[in-house]
Amino acid sequence: MYKLGFIGCGNMAKAMLGGILEHKTYDAIEIIGSDPFEPSRRSAEEKFGIHVTEDNCEVVQNSEIVILSVKPQYCEAVIRDIKKAAREDQLFITIIPGKTLGWLEEKMEKKVKVVRTMPNTPAMVNEGMTGACCNEAVNEEEIEKAKKILSGFGKVEFVPENLMDIVTGVSGSSPAYTFLFIEALADGAVAGGMPRSQAYRFAAQAVLGSAKLLLETGKHPGELKDMVSSPGGTTIGGIRILEKNGFRSSVMEAVLEGARIAKTL
Template sequence: MKLGFIGTGNMASAIMGGVIKKNIFPAEEIIGADLFAPGRERVKEQFGINVTDSNKEVIEKAEVVILSVKPQFYADVIAEIKDIVKPEQLIITIAPGKTLTWLADQFGKAVKITRTMPNTPAMVGEGMTAACPNEHMTEEEIAYVKTILESFSRVEVVPEKLMDAVTAVSGSSPAYVYMMIEAMADAAVSGGMPRPQAYKFAAQAVLGSAKMVLETGKHPGELKDMVCSPAGTTIEAVRTLEELGFRSSIIEAMKVCEEVSKSM
């Protein structure tokens, strides 16, 4: 097996779908472990991968292993597998707050680890992932891990000191964006628009705006100014958002998120 997963939840599914779609690995070269039988049967049916209820079997068979369980289960999972992890294996983690130092202490030996922070838009191939390799990873191995991650996400290698900020700006931020889309749709419904149509208009506006930031390279403030005509509707909406603390509320929410990530 080339690729293994310990945990077969939503993020694991997003990665499986990406690597299979982009032909990074065929389904028959992927194995996923989950103690929850319906979870592993779901990914077997959806992707055609191999499944097992044994975490150790994944370690024994896979070259690259993604620890895709919830952060609170990391210590127990690592304690179970650490003695059979091979020196050449690549381990990818996706748990917020679990630092490279913490991971090294848990394994108790030299292990090739890349700490990552993906986000849920990976489920539709539009994720954003930060990657932070440890000192045991070679440049070729880092490039290999990036190829895997790029199958479902944009990827940036960042210093570990930025990982908590990454959690706030991309890991958790889809929730803030969904709240904004919901609020925009509520306002449109208040104006008489049917709700399904309101969600479509609001979501597409957010998608298109984000794409303009990424593809034009223009500063978000410049793009905002392009929409704000003198004495027009948009500048009045912007004035009201500023008056109500729109930017400040986002900044404060993200700082709280960052602090919680640091304490995990």
Template sequence: MKIGFIGLGNMAKAMIGGMLAKEIARPEEILGFAKTEKTRENVKEKYGIQILGDNAAVAARADIVILAVKPQMFGEVILQIKDVVKEDALVVSIAAGKTITQIERAFGRKLKLIRCMPNTPALVGEGCSGVCRNERVSDGEMKQCMELLQSFGIAEEVPEHLIDAVVGASGSSPAFVFMFLEALADGAVKAGMPRGQAYRFAAQAVLGSARLMLETGKHPGELKDMVCSPGGTTIEGVETLEKMGFRSAVMEAVDACVKKSESM
């Protein structure tokens, strides 16, 4: 089986790294092409995959074609590959905002198509991907794709109408978490903590909190209450966040991401 990457940016590299680490594929089974020579050379040196001469060469040889290009590049790239993708190939798109119908229309024919929305924590094996498929993808093919996606984090199948919600909940939200981490660290620096140490403390607190919720299955509100002692420091901070509209701001940010994804 040959897995072909059209585009070799951060998400593609996360996927390749995960597949190789979990031994789902060998370097010689992975093909790729990127627009810049520097990117092609870096990926070949780091992962040892086969770098071909152009996107069409990758698409023509791949059994699974992964479209790892930005949405604004979609039209140009699909024009290059649409006539050479194998009839029985599985096409996987990770572009935000591009629906199954839009992708099929761009190819000008029906194909086996999976649409997924991963996120950047995939770079450290902690990604989260929402996945949907068209009617031509069998359960066995979907299972095969899920194994690839689960090599760098968790992946769950969702109906396509929820993919835009996935963009807000996990696709874009790492940026919000990084803003929160930076703000936490700034607060600690204001209180006198060295910045490097402040970043480590804040990051570990967020990492540990997320793991606690996932592993215990407890509601986040219940876990929050466990930290809030009566008359203590935490409830003072929670009250301040509530006064400043913390929850509302986060919900509005997610809503903005969803609406943008829907309009792309």
């Protein structure tokens, strides 16, 4: 019997595996993964040393905890494949946007223990942010097990399920918005004469340091903004241009649009 099973060995599963193994939450010999795509299976096997199979049911039958790491469009077919093998004493952790706890229970056709999560791609460098919720069948010990797994590649917070789509908007999708912002900062620097590779380093480090400053000081982001916005200075001038072009409104709309689409998946 394996401690942990992955159904799906794609990028997010690999990000999770890297953190789980690095933090020694589980050893490679305690983990099994399945994927219909042979290169994905081989990549997971070679990189992490886990056991792999193309049979999803083998994972479910032989794992204490199962992580469903599949795209939303394939989720129903996967559940149809594994539901007979699923046991009511198993813990299922899902990273499938838009699929509610009730939907998962309905498709399983039995009462199962489910933790629904929304991680993000910074999990690939152990700096992920994961939102999670669970159904009533999950006990406190199992919640702690889930937290231990999810904190292996970043931070995790449990939230009410009605906030899970907003989690998708504010952290699940926002790395892409952040990369877009970094690219735009670098483009501005390049326009001003800086070499592109150097511009990316300056922009990315500024974003990294700003996020760390916010988290470690606990100060309101507006207060930190005001600290660097001298009267008549360069920063407040740049802020004026951003606000003139609807910067904050655009970001807010992007978060809400991500949440809206998540509900339809």
